Amino acid sequence: MERKPTSARSGAGTPGPARPPRWATRLLASWSHPDTREELQGDMLEMYAYWLESLGKPPADRKYALAAIRLMRPFARQKRSNDYSETYSFSAAMIQNYFKIALRNLLKSKTFSAINVLGLALGMACSLMIMLWIRDERAVDAFHTNNGQLYRIYMREYFSGKVQGVIWTPGLLAEELKKSIPEIEMSTPYSWTNPQTFSVGNKIHKQATNWASADFFKMFSYKLLQGTPEGALRDKSNIVISRNMAEAFFGSAEAAMGKAIRYDNRKEMTVSAVFENIGTNSSLQFDCLMTWDAYTDDNGWARDWGSTDPLTFFKLRKDADPAKVATKMLHLLDKTNRDAGKPYKTQLAMQPFHEYYLNSNIKDAKMDGGRIEYVRLFSFVAVFILLIACINFMNLATARSSRRAKEVGVRKVVGAMRSMLAGQFMGEALLIATLSAILAVLLVALLLPAFNSLTGKQMVLPWSEPMFWGIIAGLLAATGLLAGSYPALFLSSLNPVRILKGALKFDSSSVWVRQGLVVFQFGLSVILIVGMIIIYRQVGFVQNKNLGFDRENLVYFPIEGELFKKYDILKAQLTQVAGVKEVSHMTANPASNGNGTEGITWPGSDPNDKVRFTPVGVGYNFTKTMNLQMADGRDFSKDFPTDSSGVLVNETAVKVMGLKDPVGREINWGRSKIRIVGVLKDFHFQSLHTAIRPLIAYLAVREPQGSVIVRIQAGKTPETLTAIERICKKLNPNVPFTYAFTDQEYARQYQSEQVVGKLAGYFAFLAIFISCLGLFGLAAFTAEQRTKEIGVRKVLGASVAGIVGLLSKDFLKLVMMAIVLASPVAWYIMKQWLQGFAYQIDIEWWMFVLAGVIAVLIAVFTVSFQSVRAAMVNPVRSLRSE
Structure with missing residues (x-):
């Protein structure tokens, strides 16, 4: 086609033909490709001349400007003269091609694919179950319209x-x-x-x-x-x-x-x-x-x-x-x-x-904490485990990078852009994430009944709720993008010339990234292991701590119906049962007593102060039945009629009142004067979440109420309970007999802690398992990179054990670094958790050592497997030139 560029030029000093808008011409020149710029400008000037002749100047200017804007490539960077990249689009055919390539790569490397899918599936399954639990917790009371x-x-x-x-x-x-x-x-x-x-x-x-x-x-x-x-x-x-x-x-x-x-x-x-x-x-x-x-x-x-x-x-x-x-x-x-x-x-x-x-605890006179703390804790655990699974995928992907390097080099040589390659690898990651999500949902469906049994829930998979599928889709997208981002960027950045020359080496930055990921993985795992150890120790401590009374073989049942009037008969008949050692009663129950009174004053007490005592009415033989110890004075006795106005106090009450010789001293309960007849050694009448409060026990024999407490001889529980039930049904036929063991009721107070401890153990195991998959990937990657070095060392006489030690020591350094970095974080987190207990264990150094030893042993086993495999390869194969 003949060009007529002069149609837009003007001669010197004389008015020339009309020209198109300068800004549109400059825009066209700036955003057009260097190879086609001159031809495109010529075509546009010819079109402008035609529009000018047929439509006039203003319409021609508008058409030219609109065409220039349409010819811009949106979101493109300004092209340099030496940039020969071609435009492209993600067409359906290209996406289909990516899918085929990804599927072939998965089938070609079945072991790595299975490890990738399994690792991501476990992480997603854990996160999904935790999300279902959090969803269930937050749904409590949400059904109320108002x-x-x-x-x-x-x-x-x-x-x-x-x-x-x-x-x-x-x-x-x-x-x-x-x-x-x-x-x-x-x-x-x-x-x-x-x-x-x-x-x-x-x-x-x-x-x-x-x-x-x-x-x-x-x-x-x-x-x-x-x-x-x-x-x-x-x-x-x-x-x-x-x-x-x-x-x-x-x-x-x-x-x-x-x-x-x-x-x-x-x-x-x-x-x-x-x-x-x-x-x-x-x-x-x-x-x-x-x-x-x-x-x-x-x-x-x-x-x-x-x-x-x-x-x-x-x-x-x-x-x-x-x-x-x-x-x-x-x-x-x-x-x-x-x-x-x-x-x-x-x-x-x-x-x-x-x-x-969720917020049922009171702290500093404000509602703060409660089950919401476990919701937050497990939210972090879900994120941590998912991160560990994604890091595992990244390490395994980069471990196979040398096998994909030539593919990347060839694709780049034939014109593939980096963004196209990154898209391909991201597509492969999303495919693996999709397979993992399917497996994760199947695992959750399989394990949910056991999870419900552990947590005391009745959760089901909400198949019909769009929000559930939204969570699945979000989890899939987040996992795929997070796990595939680093491998995609890393592999697409490889230099094709160096790849095809066989000189593929990785710079220090990429090595640091991979090593940092391993440290992060094992750091999270160490935190979970330390948490598991401390939770188990604390739960064991509160369940086995000496409460100040013997909770074993101690049964209690409510005083109700006819038993209010027939208590004396009931007690007399119970004491005749062969397996019954002692019988008494109290207005609360032995496992929990949260009553309070602020009406206690004593000589010298501060009228501006307020002390809340825990009152409890008891019967004769109360201290013997409970196996309580007297610190001073005596127990209530029928030999002392004045005991009807007497009380027993615990050691904490004596400290609060500041009494040096409390026995025989008179104190005030409201307007009544009462006399201390004995001091009980401190015992726990509430859970160990609460400090021992001042206790005041009074004699309540006229109208017994609350609970009958019975001390049973060890080894005679079944027959003794049968005899007790028979007596109660005879005296109280219109009320069914129900009873509870003090030790079991006491253990129920720590049910949440027991669940958290078990979950922490399971999650710690899964975190370690997934982390080991990542470590396996890094070991495989390192072995691939050092194949020739291993071959040379074997030719020069190196033993298998020496090569295994050589390959393992670098990984052990990473694990040790993870232990050092994670230990302070674990200490802080668990210290905060222990603050919820008035009586708690000490966090000791051996707990961190034990967690570190567990992590190191597992890491050694994982790395040694891959190291031995690399060391056993025939050096002739390792040194063979391709």
Whole structure:
């Protein structure tokens, strides 16, 4: 085609033909390829001349500018004169070709492919199970329609410059909230859960029972099968029961409505509603609910502002400002005279109900910590294990880099761009990640029942939920991109000239990256191993620690029904049983006692200070039955009638009161004077999460309540329990006999720690296993790079053991470095975890040494396998020139 560039030129000093916009011409010159720039400009000038003649100047300018913009290559860098790269696009054919190549490479190297898929699958399966567990934890209480408006009250008590938080509140508080704060629409007290006996005809069952106000079912979204939220707890004779309870007593939910059910063999209650069985996604668990008015009829002290017992929940109006409500309720108790005449003040605070389950601990008078700490912990564990699996993939990919190097070199020589090669390797990583994700889902489906058994959950794979598949897709994408990024960038950066000359060597930066990945892998593994050791030690410590009493062969059962009146007969008959050593009773139970009183004062006590004592009513022979030790004085005795106004205190109480000779001293309990008759050596009556509190034990023989405690002779448990049950059924025929062993109930207090310990052990094992796959990859990579060196050394007389030691020492250095770097991190993490226990083990040096030895031994075994394999190769093959 003939060019007419002069059509756009002007002669010197004379006006020439019109020219296109300069900015468009410059833009075209800047973004066009050097090889086609002149031809493209000529064609564009010819088109401009045609547009100018047929359309005129303004339209021609517009068309020229628009064409120049269209000819730009978006997102391209400005081309240099020596850049001869060609444009490309990821077409369907190219993606299909990448898939075929990736599949062929997987089938060609079956061992490496299997290790890659297995390593990623294990990491993804662990992460997926942890994600399901976290999802289940965060779903607790999320089903309530009014969740954003529901809150819980807790109290902050200020005294002597200190502040402490209390979750239990006055029973009168719920109604006062509605009266005093208009933004509060509904409120309810909620008592502690207590197994109670119910009967209909000959059917007698114990059910987990709670008490609440009429607003309860209007606030919370528990599904009612029969009845209405408004009428469920309208009358004090009403009872709302679960589907299971309705079917157990009446056959069905429909048949239960309006029927009478006898409570504690002394009250007739009417079924006013039936609710669906409460699932594990609710923090409030109960089989039936009765009205708060019925509770206060049986417990008159609950009408006193000075008594605390229930939790208090309330619902805000939708337009209410929580911050303003919190300010209003701060001093609400001031007008109740609850703190009148006392040297301390109580303030109210509120917590969103959706945080109640995960944030249940009080720290510095604020709701802080609880199960949320385990959610955070396992979130990090999930990320760590997935990172370890991805690092394992990176190391294995780079270990095979020399086998893929010639492929990269040939592709580059024939014109493949780096981005195309990187895309290919990323595609291979995504393919492996996809296969791993499929295997991971199958593993989770297989292992989920065992995981549920371990964690006490009822999780299922939510196949029908889009969010689940979104999590799978996100996990797959994150794993594929993370695992494939470094190999893709590394392999695509190889120099084709050096590759095809056979001079492929790797610079120090790439070596440092791979070694750093191994250090990071084993560092995370060491942290998990140290955590496992410390958790196991702490759980063992709290379960086996001397509590100050003998919890073995100690049985207790509730005083209920006819046993209130027949306790003396019961005790007399129990003492005649051959296997019974001692019998007594207490108002709490031996495994847990959280009661408190602040009414204790003594001569010289600070009126501005506030000390919370734990009171417990006991019977005669209490110390013998519990195997408690006396530090001073004596036990209660029928030989001393004045013991009815006497008390036993523990050593902590003596320290708090500052009494040098406490026995015989008088102290005050409210307005009553009491006398200390004995001092008990400290013993634990709560879990080891809590420090031993001051204890005051009083004689409660007129109206025994709480629990009967029985010391059984070792080796005679079955026959003795049978005899006890026979006596209880005879004296108390309308109440089923239930009992508990103190040691088992005590162990249940640490169930969360036991689960965490087991999970830490499993995750530590998997982390080490996956890390070893990565170490195996690096060992294979190093052996490949040093093939000729090994051959030369063998020709010169080096032994197999010497070569194995040569190849292994570098890896052991990496593992030792990981141990050194990870140990301080592990110490800090576990120190924070141990802060949740008032009594804890010391973190000792040998724990880190043991974790290091485990890591080193596993690493040595892994590396030695590959090193021996490399050392056994015939040196003739190693030195053969290709």
